[in-house]
Amino acid sequence: MADLMWGSPLDGRDPTTVGPYTVLRVLGQGGMGRVYLARGLGTRLYAVKVIRPHLADEDGFRARFVREASAARAVSGAFTAPVVEVSASDAELLWMAVAFVAAPPLDTLIERAGVLPPAGVWWVAAGIAEALLSVHGAGLVHRDLKPANVLVTADGPRVIDFGIAKALDAVGTASTQVMGTSGYMAPEHIRGAAGPASDVFALGAVMVFAATGHAPFEGPSAGDVLAQTLYQPPNLNGLPSELADVVGRCLSKEPEARPTLSQILEEFRHHRDRTSAPHAATSWLPARALAVIEGFGSPSPTAPTAPPPTSATTRPITADLQERAREAQALGAAGDAAAARDQYVDLVRDHVRLLGADHPDTLFARDWHAFFTAEAGDAGAARDLYADLVRDRTRVLGPDHPDTLHVQNQHARFTGAAGDAGAARDLCADLVRDRTRVLGADDPQTLRARDWHARHTGLAGDAVAARDLCAELVRDHVRVLGADHPDTLFARDWHAFFTAEAGDAAAARDLYADLVRDRTRVLGADHPDTLHVQGQLAHYTAAAE
The missing domain is CATH 1.25.40.10 (Tetratricopeptide repeat domain)
Known part of the structure; x- marks a missing residue:
């Protein structure tokens, strides 16, 4: 395990064990918690998400978290990183373990390889739509679909973090703050009433990001972004014309005006049926994106995935900032x-x-x-x-x-x-x-x-x-x-x-x-x-x- 290069080293804030898992690296963090690369009792790797203590201390949150995260185990692992284990509600640290997928998140892929062509965006969108059908079929709503929560493998996207969104949203509503990510939240989600159509809105926003490198709603503060989402049209600058119709319908302010996931997959079928090898990522993704995915799956300390060739002298600095x-x-x-x-x-x-x-x-x-x-x-x-x-x-x-x-x-x-x-x-x-x-x-x-x-x-x-x-x-x-x-x-x-x-x-x-x-x-x-x-x-x- 000494040569693993996923994530970053641990620091003084990080535990060395979480439940039965040995913590190895920090994979990332967000407003809800830190995510660790961890080894199980054998040799398998897991991504273990530890909830921030101030959220875990919210009244009634622990029971909701365990209930919702456990329900997420019903979602098919064909489209997700499946939930493997959830902490007890009275554990000192509240956590959930999912199977580790050695693949870049969509935001990392776009940062390293550039935006995707329309065919690649459709391929990603279809994989997400199929995953969301499985999530909704388990009685869940994701509530925090965004590029960082979509892992891109050569076999298709994997949607992650669906197991805690509903429990976290319940905490946010109780404290007058709706949980989610500004720029990807639907108007009704901002107002506290997220449903399956809210995930379709987020899917449209993810498609914009994959095709342009920016979210459809941006601003210097979360409040500005939420106001734009509620009252302004999306920023679709740079979006290819062949994606404008489906993205525009997904980003409708009114939930009932958005397409269903099944309708999106039906539209994708017309693209799929024109492709000789639709099961192969090489039919959809450019070579530079495939190289990032391949390099991410087999990291080494001596040959880490190379940054993109453009702006090579300044990118390490700006990427760190x-x-x-x-x-x-x-x-x-x-x-x-x-x-x-x-x-x-x-x-x-x-x-x-x-x-x-x-x-x-x-x-x-x-x-x-x-x-x-x-x-x-x-x-x-x-x-x-x-x-x-x-x-x-x-x-x-x-x-x-x-x-x-x-x-x-x-x-x-x-x-x-x-x-x-x-x-x-x-x-x-x-x-x-x-x-x-x-x-x-x-x-x-x-x-x-x-x-x-x-x-x-x-x-x-x-x-x-x-x-x-x-x-x-x-x-x-x-x-x-x-x-x-x-x-x-x-x-x-x-x-x-x-x-x-x-x-x-x-x-x-x-x-x-x-x-x-x-x-x-x-x-x-x-x-x-x-x-x-x-x-x-x-x-x-x-x-x-």
Whole structure:
């Protein structure tokens, strides 16, 4: 075992044994846990996923995890890395062991070999669809399908990590955070109602990544990506035209508009039947991808898989920085914002040293550093970091660049969070002006900036001006987004609130009465937002008497 080169060496954080398994290497980690290469009691290798302690301590999680992970053993190993064993619910470490598959994850394959041609994307998609049929047939929904959870072997893709997604999602819902990966989560999953069609949406997103190297929804923060997923069309730049139809249907905002997995496999049949040897990966994948898969299956310490020939002088540096950034983001996603912030301090320093202060990746790392500084509870420090970043992005990228506009928004947001509503109001006014000029008055991001401007105007003490700004915003939300859009209903809530703050409790009562009716119709009587405005209606009814 001494010459195994999969993964990376263990460090002081890692156990040497997990249950009956001897831990050998670290294969990877994410927001939910670390994955180890381990040896069983004999000579076979396993991938053992150990859940992060703070998740395992959630009320009722242990029993759910064991139940869901055990149910995953019913999923056919022909399409997955099969679940072999699950820890007891009262074990000190909560873990699950799956058969180790010596194959690169799809994101690693794309990084090393480049994007796949349409035929290769179809081949990967068909394998995933077949795996998902088996997962759904076992009564499970994956909930976290993404490139890192698709291992690509010469025999076809293997889908992993389906055994814990439902249990983890239950924990996230209880703490008001839906578990999953931004950029691949369907709109209904973001809202807390994932189902089989949500996995079809994620499949479409994975196809985009395999064909283009980027996710269909991206942004500097998870919140931005989730907002894009809910309200914006996907970014399909670089997607071959022959994939546009099936990907577009998979990425429909409405679950019922997406194709079923069986329909996707039926569409694949037309491609398969035109291929003389459809069982062979060589019929679908380019030679460079096949070489990465073959090299991954037989690693050696003296001849590791070579990096791609392009950008050979800089790629080891940038790949290391990217891997460290992924680890920091995983820490943040797992709830340890302080650790993510501290890692980004080091990352920013190394980006400056290796790439230069004005490199786009350096500016991007500074954005994440500022964001996790705020998430760790220091809004004042985040405000100052964003102020510097606005200055430097304006100088390097220009005032109209989307990244500059984004950090302007963050600067205003955390200025308000730091307690200076007046300064936040003025910054939001500038942002509204710039987004209107660059994006247009009806762009959702412009409307969102107007929403923040109105709120901070009210928080700065001018309730009358805030009321009037909200009235105009409601009118434009109805015209642009529709009367039943969540953002429209939200703007109406603020309009009613600042109407009351301006001294007209009776008018606020009437506005809340209308809003209760419409939120009940659109969201349901038991939705938290409906219950909130019911409480506001009762309060201002009493105040108006």
